[in-house]
Amino acid sequence: MTSQILLATNNAKKLAELQSIVDEAGLTVTVVSPKTAGAYPEPAETEWSFVGNALIKARAGVAATGLITIADDSGLCVDALGGMPGVRSSRWAGPECDDTANLELVLRQIDDVDEDRRTAKFVSVVALVTPDGAEHTWTGEMPGVLATAPRGEGGFGYDPIFVADDSTAADDGEPRTNAELSAPEKNAISHRGKAMRAMLPTLVELLGAR
Numbered sequence: 364m365t366s367q368i369l370l371a372t373n374n375a376k377k378l379a380e381l382q383s384i385v386d387e388a389g390l391t392v393t394v395v396s397p398k399t400a401g402a403y404p405e406p407a408e409t410e411w412s413f414v415g416n417a418l419i420k421a422r423a424g425v426a427a428t429g430l431i432t433i434a435d436d437s438g439l440c441v442d443a444l445g446g447m448p449g450v451r452s453s454r455w456a457g458p459e460c461d462d463t464a465n466l467e468l469v470l471r472q473i474d475d476v477d478e479d480r481r482t483a484k485f486v487s488v489v490a491l492v493t494p495d496g497a498e499h500t501w502t503g504e505m506p507g508v509l510a511t512a513p514r515g516e517g518g519f520g521y522d523p524i525f526v527a528d529d530s531t532a533a534d535d536g537e538p539r540t541n542a543e544l545s546a547p548e549k550n551a552i553s554h555r556g557k558a559m560r561a562m563l564p565t566l567v568e569l570l571g572a573r
Contacts, residue, residue, distance in 0.1 A: 421433065438453070
């Protein structure tokens, strides 16, 4: 019988990413969203750490559905901005603003920063909470630099301005942003992919116990 686990997001790209990772591991698991499992109020992310917010979301998912729940909290940490936007990444330009507004604000804020100081990293904390109350967290990071202008049509969030250190160059030799990578290429090096893969042994153990 196929097991179900909840990923506490309705972001289709994040759902597909986790489903791909569990499929690669050979697990017979279906990753479902809150919308599929039974919608519930989205909890307020009131913590000032990735760990705290990931646990808030995972706990809410378990309480609402009774399923093993995985949640992530992630963001962009820019060295020239003292590690910000950090946990405020999705709301950096204001709560009503979109991804484009957020990344444009970051670009304006570091417009006068030299190329060798435009370093940044994506950070993801993945939390897993079980119906019996056990809690686990894992952290993944993707270091890189920020481009001076958006490039690429893929990904989401700050992907069009982020060039990962592990990214391969395009045919013309230019470094590629996350938005210029294919989904498998990005998943292989992403902060979230690293944290999710670190989680897999625990998930395997939990599902085996069930």
